[in-house]
Amino acid sequence: MKETLEILRSLPSVDEILKTGDAQKWLEKYPRRFVIKAIREGIDAKRHEIFEEPKTESAYDLTESIMSVAFKRLSSFTSFRLKPVINATGVVIHTNLGRSPLSKKVLENIVSVASGYSNLEYDLETGKRGKRYTHVVSLLKELTGAEDAVIVNNNAAAVLLCLSSLAKGREVIVSRGELVEIGGSFRIPDIMVQSGSVLREVGTTNKTHLYDYEKAIHENTGMFLKVHQSNYRMIGFTEEVSIEDLVRLARKHSIPVMVDLGSGCFVDLKTYGIHSEPMVQDIVKKEVDIITLSGDKLLGGPQGGVIIGKKRYIEFIQKHPLMRAMRVDKFTLSAFEATLMEYADTDRASRNIPTLKMLFQDRTIIKKRAKRIVLRLRKRTASTDITLSKDSSQAGGGSLPEAEFPTYVVSIKPHTMSVNALEKRLRSASTPVIGRIKEESLLLDARTIMDDQIEPLVDAIINASEL
Numbered sequence: 001m002k003e004t005l006e007i008l009r010s011l012p013s014v015d016e017i018l019k020t021g022d023a024q025k026w027l028e029k030y031p032r033r034f035v036i037k038a039i040r041e042g043i044d045a046k047r048h049e050i051f052e053e054p055k056t057e058s059a060y061d062l063t064e065s066i067m068s069v070a071f072k073r074l075s076s077f078t079s080f081r082l083k084p085v086i087n088a089t090g091v092v093i094h095t096n097l098g099r100s101p102l103s104k105k106v107l108e109n110i111v112s113v114a115s116g117y118s119n120l121e122y123d124l125e126t127g128k129r130g131k132r133y134t135h136v137v138s139l140l141k142e143l144t145g146a147e148d149a150v151i152v153n154n155n156a157a158a159v160l161l162c163l164s165s166l167a168k169g170r171e172v173i174v175s176r177g178e179l180v181e182i183g184g185s186f187r188i189p190d191i192m193v194q195s196g197s198v199l200r201e202v203g204t205t206n207k208t209h210l211y212d213y214e215k216a217i218h219e220n221t222g223m224f225l226k227v228h229q230s231n232y233r234m235i236g237f238t239e240e241v242s243i244e245d246l247v248r249l250a251r252k253h254s255i256p257v258m259v260d261l262g263s264g265c266f267v268d269l270k271t272y273g274i275h276s277e278p279m280v281q282d283i284v285k286k287e288v289d290i291i292t293l294s295g296d297k298l299l300g301g302p303q304g305g306v307i308i309g310k311k312r313y314i315e316f317i318q319k320h321p322l323m324r325a326m327r328v329d330k331f332t333l334s335a336f337e338a339t340l341m342e343y344a345d346t347d348r349a350s351r352n353i354p355t356l357k358m359l360f361q362d363r364t365i366i367k368k369r370a371k372r373i374v375l376r377l378r379k380r381t382a383s384t385d386i387t388l389s390k391d392s393s394q395a396g397g398g399s400l401p402e403a404e405f406p407t408y409v410v411s412i413k414p415h416t417m418s419v420n421a422l423e424k425r426l427r428s429a430s431t432p433v434i435g436r437i438k439e440e441s442l443l444l445d446a447r448t449i450m451d452d453q454i455e456p457l458v459d460a461i462i463n464a465s466e467l
């Protein structure tokens, strides 16, 4: 014990370490508070080590080993925690990985609007105060055929706002088959409680008929709500009421109809063999009063909640106090405008919006990319089995759950470590790589790997495979 105390006494102080040449260099480059915190943690780590295993070291060695720990801590304190990752999961709209990536063009528009002042709420024609939503509203009207539109922070906010402003204190009739929970705790019954409206469930889990809605109508009915089932599908003995039938019934009783589309798509997916997802434009044509959808799911834009529909309802919604609490900033609006502009020509949208491009890219392109990765890896390592194989990707984000997206994956089977160890190492790479484990292999889906990520991906795998 006496020996341990003596060794502990030989530990340098923070001040002594700060005087070293290396620490002086750190101070020039990094904030002082992080340098001091890192050195302190370096000394603490050494102190623990001495307690565990007391051994005498020269003053030079002590300082060296403290500095080496401190530098690692300093690098971690001063690097951003939110950072790019390589999505090799094949899930295109991956909510945990930031959903839709934005194109260069969209990013350029954000930079040009946000790096200086803009006419966010200024009418350049009259020189008076303008409205922050006018910039995107005309495009939304043009593209969807809706009478009016507005944008809030996300689709969950859009649903809450619409229910709060149109149905507070009144009953909202929803089919039991549509009382869904979307990932990340968005649950229709809970949102309804928050909005102050009263849920009136009708039908059964698998079957809801028009007469179920009709029987539930009384003087306090505030709305019919139809919710897209998003991430789940019912198969077999099922029945739901079509939007057309619901709108017809609603008109007879002067009840507004709202449809929460969730993802919402502006391009015709039938050309890609997907028949389950109607276009937003077609739903507008069915005379639905209010439609809500996400900005960063199939639309491929920034996070946001798009509300489109009849002018009188949108105007009413905009007057609700929650509207101010949910308002979007100039980043979102500039990104939305640039994204929506691409939809003026749907072919261009499919080419230029990363989410759509990734979902519908030609399989030969995915194969080529996967092959490039395989060849590069084989050139640089012999310690792993690397093969190209067929697999299937997913749209993700609760979109198109039953659609098949045939793809190619790079399958890696390490010889010198477990596949779990490799997966973990790749997650902690400087540009983390997120793949998925299937049996004893790590699969990297080439669909969601971007071309300019191939080099960092290969480097990360080589680094991670080294012992």
Ligand SMILES: *Cc1c(COP(=O)(O)O)cnc(C)c1O
Pocket: 154, 155, 156, 157, 159, 182, 186, 227, 228, 229, 230, 231, 260, 261, 262, 263, 293, 294, 295, 296, 304, 305, 397, 398
């Ligand atoms: C995704 C989704 C939401 C929530 O949208 P966010 O943009 O994630 O807030 C709401 N309703 C449905 C049906 C959805 O699919």
